[in-house]
Amino acid sequence: MSELSHLFVYGTLRYESDHPMARRLRTRARYIGKGSVPGRLYDLGPYPAAVFHPDEKRRIVGDVFEIKPDSKVLAEMDAYEGTDPLYKRTALEVKLATGGTIEAWAYGVNPPPRARLITSGDFIAHRNQHRPRAVQS
Numbered sequence: 001m002s003e004l005s006h007l008f009v010y011g012t013l014r015y016e017s018d019h020p021m022a023r024r025l026r027t028r029a030r031y032i033g034k035g036s037v038p039g040r041l042y043d044l045g046p047y048p049a050a051v052f053h054p055d056e057k058r059r060i061v062g063d064v065f066e067i068k069p070d071s072k073v074l075a076e077m078d079a080y081e082g083t084d085p086l087y088k089r090t091a092l093e094v095k096l097a098t099g100g101t102i103e104a105w106a107y108g109v110n111p112p113p114r115a116r117l118i119t120s121g122d123f124i125a126h127r128n129q130h131r132p133r134a135v136q137s
Contacts (some may be wrong), residue, residue: 001080004070006104007077008094011048011063011123021080028073030064034097036061037106041123042115048123049109052092061122064094064104074105081107 007029014018015031038060039052052061067073081087087107094104118126 003069004103004105005067006102007065007067008062008092008104008106009036010041010050010060014124015063016124025065028066028071032064032066035064035094037092037094040063040112041118042113042119043118044113044115048118049110049113051107051110052090059121064102
């Protein structure tokens with residue numbers, strides 16, 4: 001595999017996520033900003049699954065981090081994502097929200113899971129929209 005120095009994340013590892021691995025990523029890698037890739041995002045409950053495809057009209061929203069080449073961050077992310085045999089690391093071209101593109105690693109699945117499609121392509125927004133709300137008295 002080539003030595004890419006960026007990682008695109010779209011679920012529990014997103015910058016605004018409170019997941020322990022997201023906090024670890026924020027402290028060990030440099031946040032570049034928001035981006036998106038062509039594909040479909042699926043709701044697996046506590047986390048999503050992405051199917052990347054360059055010809056897909058839908059976009060998956062996520063965040064890009066820069067990883068130092070000598071760090072162990074990518075190995076840690078491989079170990080974290082590798083606990084589920086469904087996920088595979090692949091290189092993608094990410095469209096940055098600030099303009100331009102960047103090549104980055106991302107973890108996707110194939111074939112698509114039997115799960116509900118997240119039509120917005122944004123797991124954080126989807127989760128916030130579907131999170132149970134406290135009852136007001």
